[in-house]
Amino acid sequence: MEKLYRILYPMRVVLITSKYGKRENVMAAAWCFPISMDPPLFGVSVSRKRFSHELISKGKAFGINLVGKDMEKEALLAGRSSGKGKDKFVEFCINKEYGKLGIPLLKDSPASIECRLVKEIELGDHVLFVGEAVNVIKRREAKGLYHKGEDEFIEI
Numbered sequence: 120m121e122k123l124y125r126i127l128y129p130m131r132v133v134l135i136t137s138k139y140g141k142r143e144n145v146m147a148a149a150w151c152f153p154i155s156m157d158p159p160l161f162g163v164s165v166s167r168k169r170f171s172h173e174l175i176s177k178g179k180a181f182g183i184n185l186v187g188k189d190m191e192k193e194a195l196l197a198g199r200s201s202g203k204g205k206d207k208f209v210e211f212c213i214n215k216e217y218g219k220l221g222i223p224l225l226k227d228s229p230a231s232i233e234c235r236l237v238k239e240i241e242l243g244d245h246v247l248f249v250g251e252a253v254n255v256i257k258r259r260e261a262k263g264l265y266h267k268g269e270d271e272f273i274e275i
């Protein structure tokens with residue numbers, strides 16, 4: 120029962136960026152999806168244990184950064200260690216830039232969506248952050264990276 124959610128896999132992986140005060144962070148997320156077309160809303164389900172949870176909740180914004188096969192290493196690094204005691208951008212040499220909301224976005228990502236937090240819903244052991252897309256940056260065409268489980272990914 121514990122990993123029943125795996126029935127829906129593979130799931131597309133994105134890198135979620137956030138900022139509060141001087142702290143900036145990036146984490147991998149497979150539970151990120153569109154919710155509404157008008158207004159354009161996206162959701163990401165984040166465990167309360169993540170440092171990103173604190174930054175998104177307090178910073179009121181998050182970035183959705185698409186990743187291709189060429190960013191599998193970054194997805195694993197950002198998805199297997201917490202930014203609580205370190206700066207993952209510096210430690211893992213992940214390049215960032217800034218959009219309209221002042222949150223970091225990934226310079227090497229094929230596309231980034233900047234979202235303003237509009238709702239935070241407590242659901243079981245995760246929190247669903249709902250954000251309205253206020254800015255979309257398309258940098259290049261790329262296939263998506265999908266998580267199959269553990270350290271396994273496929274490109275579609």
Ligand SMILES: Cc1cc2nc3c(=O)[nH]c(=O)nc-3n(C[C@H](O)[C@H](O)[C@H](O)COP(=O)(O)O)c2cc1C
Nearest residue numbers: 146147148149150165166169170171198200201202
């Ligand atoms: C491929 C992959 C997908 C993940 N998806 C999610 C997710 O959707 N939600 C979540 O809370 N954690 C997810 N994680 C776990 C976080 O990315 C991981 O705990 C990370 O270290 C949190 O970083 P932070 O503490 O700096 O926020 C995923 C990890 C990987 C490797």
